[in-house]
Amino acid sequence: MTNAPLTTVDGRAITLQSVSKIWGDSRAVDDLSIEVPAGTFTALLGPSGCGKSTTLRMIAGLESVDEGRIRIGDEEVNERAPSKRDLSMVFQSYALFPHLSVAENIVFGLKVRRVSRADRDARLNRVADLLGLSALLERKPAQLSGGQQQRVALGRAIIGEKPVCLMDEPLSNLDAKLRQEMRTEIRALQQQLGFTMVYVTHDQVEAITMADQVVLLNKGRLEQAATPRDLYERPATPFSARFVGTPPMNLIPASALKPLAQADTLLIGVRPEALILDPKGPITAKVKTVEYHGADTLAECSINSEPMQVRLSGGSVVTAGDTVSFGFAAEALHVFDVMQNCRRDDLLPEIGAMLCS
Amino acid sequence: MMRRMALKREWIHGWLLLLPAMVFLFAFTHIPAITTFINSFYSTPRGKRAAKFIGTANYERMFDDPVFWQVLWNNIWFAVGTIPLSIGLAIVMALWVNEKMIGRSFLRMAFFTPTVLPLIAVANIWMFFYTPGFGLFDQLRSGLFGLPSTNYLGSPDTALNAIIVVTVWKEAGFFMIFYLAALQAMPVSLKEAAQIEGANRWTIFWRITFPMLMPTTLFVTVNAVINSFRLVDHIFILTDGGPDNASALLLFYIYETAFRFWETGYGATLTVALLALLSLLAIGQFFFFDKKVHYK
Numbered sequence A: 001m002t003n004a005p006l007t008t009v010d011g012r013a014i015t016l017q018s019v020s021k022i023w024g025d026s027r028a029v030d031d032l033s034i035e036v037p038a039g040t041f042t043a044l045l046g047p048s049g050c051g052k053s054t055t056l057r058m059i060a061g062l063e064s065v066d067e068g069r070i071r072i073g074d075e076e077v078n079e080r081a082p083s084k085r086d087l088s089m090v091f092q093s094y095a096l097f098p099h100l101s102v103a104e105n106i107v108f109g110l111k112v113r114r115v116s117r118a119d120r121d122a123r124l125n126r127v128a129d130l131l132g133l134s135a136l137l138e139r140k141p142a143q144l145s146g147g148q149q150q151r152v153a154l155g156r157a158i159i160g161e162k163p164v165c166l167m168d169e170p171l172s173n174l175d176a177k178l179r180q181e182m183r184t185e186i187r188a189l190q191q192q193l194g195f196t197m198v199y200v201t202h203d204q205v206e207a208i209t210m211a212d213q214v215v216l217l218n219k220g221r222l223e224q225a226a227t228p229r230d231l232y233e234r235p236a237t238p239f240s241a242r243f244v245g246t247p248p249m250n251l252i253p254a255s256a257l258k259p260l261a262q263a264d265t266l267l268i269g270v271r272p273e274a275l276i277l278d279p280k281g282p283i284t285a286k287v288k289t290v291e292y293h294g295a296d297t298l299a300e301c302s303i304n305s306e307p308m309q310v311r312l313s314g315g316s317v318v319t320a321g322d323t324v325s326f327g328f329a330a331e332a333l334h335v336f337d338v339m340q341n342c343r344r345d346d347l348l349p350e351i352g353a354m355l356c357s
Numbered sequence B: 001m002m003r004r005m006a007l008k009r010e011w012i013h014g015w016l017l018l019l020p021a022m023v024f025l026f027a028f029t030h031i032p033a034i035t036t037f038i039n040s041f042y043s044t045p046r047g048k049r050a051a052k053f054i055g056t057a058n059y060e061r062m063f064d065d066p067v068f069w070q071v072l073w074n075n076i077w078f079a080v081g082t083i084p085l086s087i088g089l090a091i092v093m094a095l096w097v098n099e100k101m102i103g104r105s106f107l108r109m110a111f112f113t114p115t116v117l118p119l120i121a122v123a124n125i126w127m128f129f130y131t132p133g134f135g136l137f138d139q140l141r142s143g144l145f146g147l148p149s150t151n152y153l154g155s156p157d158t159a160l161n162a163i164i165v166v167t168v169w170k171e172a173g174f175f176m177i178f179y180l181a182a183l184q185a186m187p188v189s190l191k192e193a194a195q196i197e198g199a200n201r202w203t204i205f206w207r208i209t210f211p212m213l214m215p216t217t218l219f220v221t222v223n224a225v226i227n228s229f230r231l232v233d234h235i236f237i238l239t240d241g242g243p244d245n246a247s248a249l250l251l252f253y254i255y256e257t258a259f260r261f262w263e264t265g266y267g268a269t270l271t272v273a274l275l276a277l278l279s280l281l282a283i284g285q286f287f288f289f290d291k292k293v294h295y296k
């Protein structure tokens, strides 16, 4: 599918400066500042209700901006109508026009902008080729499968060759296998055509695998904006640490570990897969349940009633009821400050020396 | 054996359940319709003289009857005058009260009021508007432009149009409810998608909203057509068909023939003509709209 020639576009950067959206007395988006460099793929990630859609809709102009400024390219667009922002959007429900055929759906925007018929047809052919829709052009949306509808929505978004494309959970209605395929396809399309993408998802795997930059939101506020690698390897807050990775990172209150008993505002973070069986290790826990997964074993443990998950390689054996000691490498250590809700890299050497041999 | 018995019992059970509805349907719809059809071939019984079979004489009379053609023409004009106008108004009102704004529910109620008002009240209101000399329209005409008074309901040129105005006023609010329901069932994201693609309100209406309202339009049009041939009550109160049959419609003429002049045979013939016309229209509409409506 990647050999069809399609015009590339110059993506535009998007900047949000202290943007807020207020509904009644709740702040759906609160003082949010993000930078989306031109031609890159940014994922807005976060739990349900954290304001991802609202943020995206403010960028699109479908929702007014109550505070702050949004810039696309070099221009502030706060007061600009959606049609004047030069962007395209894919909705979660696809929002295909049910009375129009696939072809008419895709060229809708070109028709509205009075692009000549020849140009329209040429572009339609290219997009249909690219997305494998050529055989379906005469059908109505109701006669398509979910995945095909999704492609039509995608086609409608890319045919306009807009510098910015917004997507709101476009894959959430598809089954797991198709989602996987479309993920790769959308990412390839974005890199091939070069537009700037803002992609909303609540699925961390989607965000991590597709994006150049992941913006993690929580309750309308920015938790962390970073590359997927940084987000996973150096989460900035306890929330980021728990949100990314399956099973999530263990955050153990420092007071539960003997050497750190006085440091009661600190959280010690270790990913389940970083823990290893070590009789001399600093973490002593009681195994509660054991799940055998073939390649590895997931053990649910507790340290003084604080829960902790451990992922052990297939060979290691633990049994429910055992009391086991775990250790980990110094590089796998994360330290967070609960009071300041931040990461404490300055404490890593000191605590690392105490916990890891 | 057992199975067949059980099946038969189920059958009997089913028919028994249907029976009450069927009795009413036959007694009050099918049998009268058939009787009417039969009667249309008989003369009107008078005194001791019983009705006798006269073949198509009633139909020949109908085709030669200038009043029949006049009321038929009136009715077509009435339909053409009321249907597009009331549907257009209904859509405009529905679009308007579908917007988010203050006083929206008040507006909705205001638009719907004419539909729930009893006919006598409607007629009285419009009598007040139409009265020559004192009516609201004449007051405005003479007050603002110094024009002479007119008798809207009493002159052959304006009587039917005056009734058209009243009917549109009464029906538009009713049709609005259907359009409002359809508009509210339409996903907002369609409009938003169109907006992002660069469509303005006008384009969104003609390319998205209106085509998607087609099923409602079909429903409303069929209703409106049937209504336009069923309307008698306004005429009784406002003009009584006059002057000189200028505002008489087909059903009104049937009523007059059958129950004022007691020409029941001829009345039956006219009724058959009306039924034939209505069936033809209904079938025609479904075929006409079929291609445009069903996009699912």
Ligand SMILES: Nc1ncnc2c1ncn2[C@@H]1O[C@H](COP(=O)(O)OP(=O)(O)OP(=O)(O)O)[C@@H](O)[C@H]1O
Pocket: A023, A028, A046, A047, A048, A049, A050, A051, A052, A053, A054, A055, A202
């Ligand atoms: N039109 C509205 N009026 C009032 N509150 C709203 C409106 N739309 C959204 N909200 C609120 O704003 C907050 C953020 O909503 P938003 O739709 O952006 O969440 P989201 O991150 O997209 O969630 P999801 O993953 O479930 O789609 C929610 O608490 C929601 O209840």
Ligand SMILES: [Mg+2]
Pocket: A052, A053, A054
């Ligand atoms: Mg959402």
